[in-house]
Every structure is written in C-alpha cells, then in structure tokens.
Amino acid sequence: MSDPLVRLQNVSVQFDTRPVVERVNLTVHRGDIITIIGPNGAGKTTLIKAVLGLQSVTSGQVSLARNLVVGYVPQHLTLEATLPLSVRRFMLLSGQPRSRCEAALEKTGVGHLLHASVHHLSGGEKQRLLLARALARQPDLLVLDEPAQGVDINGQASLYNLIRQLRDELNCGVIMISHDLHLVMAATDKVICLNQHICCSGFPEDISHDPAFIETFGRPVAESLAVYHHRHNHRHDLHGNVVHGDTRGRDGEHQGCDHAHH
Template identity: 55%
Template sequence: MSEPLLELKDVRVGFHGRTVLQNIDLHLNSGEIVTLIGPNGAGKTTLVRIVLGLLKPDSGHCHMMKDLRIGYMPQKLQIEPSMPLPVSRFLSLAGASKKQILNALTCTGVEHIYNSPIQTLSGGETQRVLLARALLRKPQLLILDEPVQGVDVNGQRELYHLIKIFRDETGCGVLMVSHDLHLVMAATDKVICLNNHICCSGHPSQVSQHPAYLQLFGHESSELAIYTHNHNHAIDGHVIDCGDCQSGNQDKSQQ
C-alpha cells in the first residue's frame, strides 16, 4: 500500500486554556476526497492550519509525505479596492506563465476574465480564480477551505463536480472544509464530522444518519441533495479536460 499523503495521530491543540482539538486521528491517501464538516468553532480552520504547517499541535503527530506539493484555496480573498490588480497579474504572482494561467482559468471555466480587475468579480468568479491559483501548483494534495462560499446553488454543484474531475484526472488527494453535507455527498469519499473532536466519520450517507451528526445539524440536514453527472464540463457548462492544467504546467517557457 502506498504511503498516505497526510497522517495525523492523537493531535491536540488548545488556546488560552481552552481545548480546540483533541484526539484527532486522520489520514488521507492519493485520489481520496475527504470533507471536514462541523459547526462554527468546531476547530476546522485550526486543523487546516496544522496541515498547512502554520500551527504546531500541543501534542500528537502530523506526518506528511516527503516533498508533498500542496495547493491551498482560502475561504475568501481580500484585496485593497483601490489597487489595480487584474486576474492575470494576481495569478502571475504564483510564478505561473501566461499559458499556465489560461489553462488553469479554462479548467475552472473563467478564462474570459483573464484581464478583468479582480475587485470587479462576482463571488463565484472569485472562488474559481482562487481554485485556479491552487491548481497552478500541480498539487498532490488540494486543500479547500469552504470553496463554495459566495456561490449560488447551481455554481456549488458545478464547483464540487469540477473538484471531482480534477481528482479523477490527476489522482491528487483533496481535503475540503464545509459547514454541512448539503450538495457535498456526490463529491466526497469520506466525511469527518468535527466538533473539537471527531464525532463520527465514514461515507457521507452513513454520517448523515449518525446520531452525533443529527444532534449537531438536525434531522433536516440528513435529507441530502445528491448531484450526479455522466460527463465532464466546467462551471460555465462547456466540456473540458482538466489534464490541460497539468500539461500547461509542464511548460514555463512561454510568458
């Protein structure tokens, strides 16, 4: 069996005398999509910070595969409104060429905003640009913190589907953070329900019926919206091949 991308064992973190995370065991393999769910204050962001290496646990261990490439998509982007910053320039700050940037924007369905000021984008367009930036790193592990924030329901379906396509095309692992299971079910392999500790984990259809999940989110949340698809397309609806994101990253000679 191949080495896991990420493994946490008995991780504990506390701030100012308050325990934020305790007894956290988590492992994530290549090609696996794992979704963290939990209420506000459950410790989801703290756990992501540990995985990103921004925070050390008070106890326990966090092991990552050697030289692991991580692509990170934050919850939101804050840019000074008066700063002239087109999408092309924002993405070039990641060290990418024009070809790579256009490939990544095509994969996320927003290549038409290449020259648009980033401050003028809609919430959905901004999230797609942030995802494109994460994909530019050719990640072995893609970490997505509330990736559908500010996106309407149809856009959420397409964005989750796009993440699944990228996983299928590249074999990367995905660690995704969400508030609940709504619309996530068809796009994830495993769910971890977090409330300062792991309340339950497993396939989303099992977790949605678990007493700990129902206690946190209520019985209405167990009625999940299942989204299925039989072909690959980007968020704007056109058929795509996310392999282009990979091939585009191979060529850094064209500026």
C-alpha cells in the first residue's frame, strides 16, 4: 500500500480547558472514502480543520504527504447578495487556469451554467459548483463538510455517486462529514463515528450493529440502517436518474446502490 495522504496520531484539541477532540487516530490513503459521522458538538468540523491546518492541535501529531494538494468543499456558499458574480468568475477567483476551471465544471455536471449568476443556482447546483472549484486544484485529497447540505433527496444520491466517480477517476482520498446516514452508508468505504473520541469505526454494513453506534444514534436509527442494506443492479447518473447496467467496482466486485425507503 502507498504511503498515507494523511495520518493523525493521538490528536486532541481543547478550547480553553474543554476537550473537543480526544486522542483521535486516522489514516487516509489514495482511493479511500472515509465519512465522519456524529451528533452535533461531536468535534467533526474541528477535526477536519486540524487536517486542513486551520486548527492547531493541543496534543498528538498531524502528518501530511509531501506536496499534498487538498481540495476543500465547505458546508455553505456565503456571498454578498448585491455582488454580481457569474459561475465563470467565481471559478476564476480560485486562481486556477480557465481551461481547468471549465473542465471541472463539466466533470461535476454544471458546465452549462458557466454564465449563470451564482446567486440564482439551486442548492444542488451550488454544491456541484463548490466541488468543481475544489477539483480545479487537481487535489490528492478531497475534504467535504456536509456536501449534500440543502440538496433534495434525489440530488443527494446523485451527488454522493458523483463523489465516488471522482474518487475513481482522480485516485484521490476523500474525507467527508455527513449527517445523511442512509446515503452515506451507500457512498463510503469506511465510517468513523465521532463523539469527541472515536466511538466506533468500520465498514458501513458492520457499523450499525456496533453497541457504541447504537448508543450514540439510538436503536431505531441503527435498526433502520441494518434493514436498509440490500443491493440493486443499478446506479444513478449525474441528475439522479436510475441507470441500469454494469455496476462493477474498481476491483471487479459487484457494487450495488443502496436506497432509503420512505
């Protein structure tokens, strides 16, 4: 296995004397999709900021691969409402070449919005724009904080499917924070349940049976996730539509698409 992109060793963060993150160990390699879940106030965003170098750690060590390029997708796009700003201009403000910006917009399915106003985009379009801005950096590591925030249920499934596709194409590592437990279980390789410390971690199909997960999220949530796991011979396109056909993964294994049923 290649050297890790990120390694956290016994990382703790305190605000004044209040522990926010305690003794967290985390390793991310190329090709990994790791999703961090947990209740509000669990320290998820603080942990992400430590990875990004935006938050100093109280103890422990954060090690990044040499010359690591990180693409960050924040939870919200907050802009001054009176500031006229097109999608094209917003992308160019990233400092990346125009050709790379336009290619990233095409890759995330919003290339047709090049001349649209950023203020008039839907929630899903804004998230795809933020993802494109991160991709224009040609990142080794994608860090996404609630990437499906403000996106409807079909758009969420489509967005998570897109993230998996990008992981495969770019061979990058992905760290996500999410509350969308059902969709996350279909989109990720490994789940880390954080409540200041790591309560439990593992494969999505196993995590719902873990006593620490049940204690954190409650038995009804855990039971719904356990029932939820079944396979379908289809996938979603970029617009959330079902596409039937081959769903083989990188290793030739059959990979289904899980769905929440309401």
